[in-house]
Amino acid sequence: MKDKTIHILKEYFGYSDFRAGQERIIDEILCGHDVLGIMPTGAGKSLCFQVPALALEGTAIVISPLISLMKDQVDTLNEMGIKAAFINSSLNLQEYRNISIKAQNGEYKLLYIAPERLETEGFWELLSQMNISIIAIDEAHCISEWGHDFRPSYTKIADMIARLPRRPVVAALTATATIQVKHDIVRLLMLQKPYVLVTGFDRENLYFEVNKPTNKFDSLLKYIKKNVTNSGIVYCSTRKTVESVCEKLNEHGISATRYHAGLTDGERIANQEAFIFDKVQVIVATNAFGMGIDKSNTRYVIHYNMPKTMENYYQEAGRAGRDGEKADCMLFYRAGDIITNKLLIENSGSNVDKTNEYKKLQEMVDYCNTDSCLRKYILNYFGEDDSPNACDNCGNCIGNIERTDITTEAQKVLSCIKRTGERFGSGIITDVLKGSYSEKLRALGFDKLTTFGLMKDYSKETVKEIIAYLIAESFIDIKGDKYPILVLNAKAYSLLKGDSELYIKRIITKEKPKAKKSEHKISNDLFERLRVLRKVIADEQKVPPFIIFSDTTLKDMCSKLPVTGDAMLTVTGVGTFKLEKYGDRFMEVINYHISSNRVTL
Numbered sequence: 001m002k003d004k005t006i007h008i009l010k011e012y013f014g015y016s017d018f019r020a021g022q023e024r025i026i027d028e029i030l031c032g033h034d035v036l037g038i039m040p041t042g043a044g045k046s047l048c049f050q051v052p053a054l055a056l057e058g059t060a061i062v063i064s065p066l067i068s069l070m071k072d073q074v075d076t077l078n079e080m081g082i083k084a085a086f087i088n089s090s091l092n093l094q095e096y097r098n099i100s101i102k103a104q105n106g107e108y109k110l111l112y113i114a115p116e117r118l119e120t121e122g123f124w125e126l127l128s129q130m131n132i133s134i135i136a137i138d139e140a141h142c143i144s145e146w147g148h149d150f151r152p153s154y155t156k157i158a159d160m161i162a163r164l165p166r167r168p169v170v171a172a173l174t175a176t177a178t179i180q181v182k183h184d185i186v187r188l189l190m191l192q193k194p195y196v197l198v199t200g201f202d203r204e205n206l207y208f209e210v211n212k213p214t215n216k217f218d219s220l221l222k223y224i225k226k227n228v229t230n231s232g233i234v235y236c237s238t239r240k241t242v243e244s245v246c247e248k249l250n251e252h253g254i255s256a257t258r259y260h261a262g263l264t265d266g267e268r269i270a271n272q273e274a275f276i277f278d279k280v281q282v283i284v285a286t287n288a289f290g291m292g293i294d295k296s297n298t299r300y301v302i303h304y305n306m307p308k309t310m311e312n313y314y315q316e317a318g319r320a321g322r323d324g325e326k327a328d329c330m331l332f333y334r335a336g337d338i339i340t341n342k343l344l345i346e347n348s349g350s351n352v353d354k355t356n357e358y359k360k361l362q363e364m365v366d367y368c369n370t371d372s373c374l375r376k377y378i379l380n381y382f383g384e385d386d387s388p389n390a391c392d393n394c395g396n397c398i399g400n401i402e403r404t405d406i407t408t409e410a411q412k413v414l415s416c417i418k419r420t421g422e423r424f425g426s427g428i429i430t431d432v433l434k435g436s437y438s439e440k441l442r443a444l445g446f447d448k449l450t451t452f453g454l455m456k457d458y459s460k461e462t463v464k465e466i467i468a469y470l471i472a473e474s475f476i477d478i479k480g481d482k483y484p485i486l487v488l489n490a491k492a493y494s495l496l497k498g499d500s501e502l503y504i505k506r507i508i509t510k511e512k513p514k515a516k517k518s519e520h521k522i523s524n525d526l527f528e529r530l531r532v533l534r535k536v537i538a539d540e541q542k543v544p545p546f547i548i549f550s551d552t553t554l555k556d557m558c559s560k561l562p563v564t565g566d567a568m569l570t571v572t573g574v575g576t577f578k579l580e581k582y583g584d585r586f587m588e589v590i591n592y593h594i595s596s597n598r599v600t601l
């Protein structure tokens with residue numbers, strides 16, 4: 001059996017080894033056991049049901065929540081010479097009929113279906129006439145109301161399975177599973193004594209960094225310019241920020257597009273496609289973007305604002321580097337982001353568990369402020385307590401932390417709030433501290449206060465930043481429903497009395513360590529040429545470039561420089577079908593590269 005699965009892996013997918021967990025899951029399925037696989041994004045969950053689908057007689061039914069996901073996976077399989085199709089609401093009646101007939105005739109190894117289909121009678125009939133090898137439920141957490149993507153139709157799956165003439169093996173896969181979600185999956189899918197596999201949450205190839213730029217946009221632009229040929233996502237917390245960041249990037253000649261819930265469906269789809277098809281390099285988006293995006297060559301995810309929770313952060317950042325190649329996850333943090341989030345929580349409805357939301361927000365803020373390993377923080381957060389203390393692949397492990405004592409400045413701010421009667425927001429407080437002569441301040445008599453002009457030597461931004469930091473660190477509470485009023489709390493009084501000190505931490509990032517020696521030095525020229533070819537072919541085939549070959553595959557070509565079919569087959573991600581289809585064209589570019597380099601030698 002092992003030989004068979006390894007052969008399938010090599011022949012179709014062009015990979016020589018299984019990744020952690022894959023082999024075990026596949027074996028269990030082939031032995032007829034139900035499975036529940038919990039593996040992080042990018043771990044390779046699809047292969048866990050695709051390989052058994054190829055090894056077994058009949059058709060595998062794959063239930064998947066999103067049209068875009070299904071389409072990508074089916075395109076990927078077809079590109080590898082595997083017969084697969086999907087049935088969802090994007091098909092017209094004629095297409096649906098054609099696919100149904102072929103499905104009945106057993107022409108597909110895999111048939112992807114949207115869960116909503118299970119609610120139509122006609123579809124039951126089709127399923128009961130098919131020879132089903134396995135049923136795979138992708139993104140299985142959608143079955144649970146505890147999860148973040150609940151889909152009612154998922155609860156129909158168990159019914160469907162029960163109604164089949166013969167019960168196939170059921171395989172459920174997900175990246176997110178808290179205890180509650182896990183129980184729901186097993187219970188609601190009625191898995192039978194499932195083999196449960198949980199691999200670690202770590203994504204070794206991702207580099208994490210928290211950045212506290214003085215000017216966010218400048219830092220963003222600098223980063224993107226340095227990585228201009230790479231695909232990346234920039235997450236912003238509001239539509240307005242998305243609009244302005246995207247516009248400014250465009251003004252600076254960056255090929256960027258935007259995505260948020262305020263756009264028309266048409267524009268959202270078009271912009272998403274432009275990104276997936278590598279027509280633009282950057283997508284600036286709210287968190288509405290990303291669910292169901294399997295684009296494997298996203299090289300960076302930058303959070304322009306701090307998200308609400310660590311769960312959100314890790315899910316969004318995790319969209320980088322699905323191909324296993326190095327990718328960056330940067331969070332741009334300013335204490336001001338916390339105020340936005342606190343206000344959102346304050347103004348959220350009364351049926352929201354605010355205490356819990358504040359707790360989650362604080363855990364997010366702690367991530368931004370920790371000076372220990374960021375990866376360890378993340379893994380601890382998700383319940384892995386045994387991770388090493390340093391990872392050498394995060395901003396904190398490789399950077400220097402600069403601590404600035406701001407106790408005195410903080411005391412000035414706090415006493416100003418007190419002297420003005422704890423009745424004002426950060427605007428007035430800043431004006432008083434800066435000593436701005438305005439009608440309003442004079443009318444209030446604030447120009448007579450001892451704190452008036454106490455911080456005139458600081459820039460307005462700095463004063464605001466310190467106030468924001470004090471709010472973030474819970475020295476100042478926010479009250480008032482019309483506009484935020486700053487008030488002191490016990491922590492503030494202790495700081496005022498000089499019982500505690502306050503530091504602002506900034507990380508000064510050193511150059512990232514160069515790739516290890518053992519990694520082949522590859523030619524950027526060649527990589528770029530191969531990318532261009534990949535884009536040309538992708539346009540011809542009307543599929544996203546990463547479906548033709550992943551970045552990993554192109555890199556492997558650059559280091560192995562294959563010029564024969566056999567050599568090409570040793571490249572990761574090249575199976576026999578793709579070799580036949582595209583091998584010559586890629587070898588032509590490689591040959592050209594070799595000979596032109598010889599000439600210049």
Ligand code: ADP
Nearest residue numbers: 015017018019041042043044045046047296322
């Ligand atoms: P997940 O669904 O777990 O997020 P995918 O199934 O989309 O992950 O796989 C992520 C990427 O990893 C894909 O590009 C896939 O081809 C690649 N991959 C999966 N298994 C292997 C393997 N054994 N060797 C090399 N690459 C793999």
Ligand code: MG
Nearest residue numbers: 045046138139
């Ligand atoms: Mg997946």
Ligand code: ZN
Nearest residue numbers: 373391394397
């Ligand atoms: Zn680290």
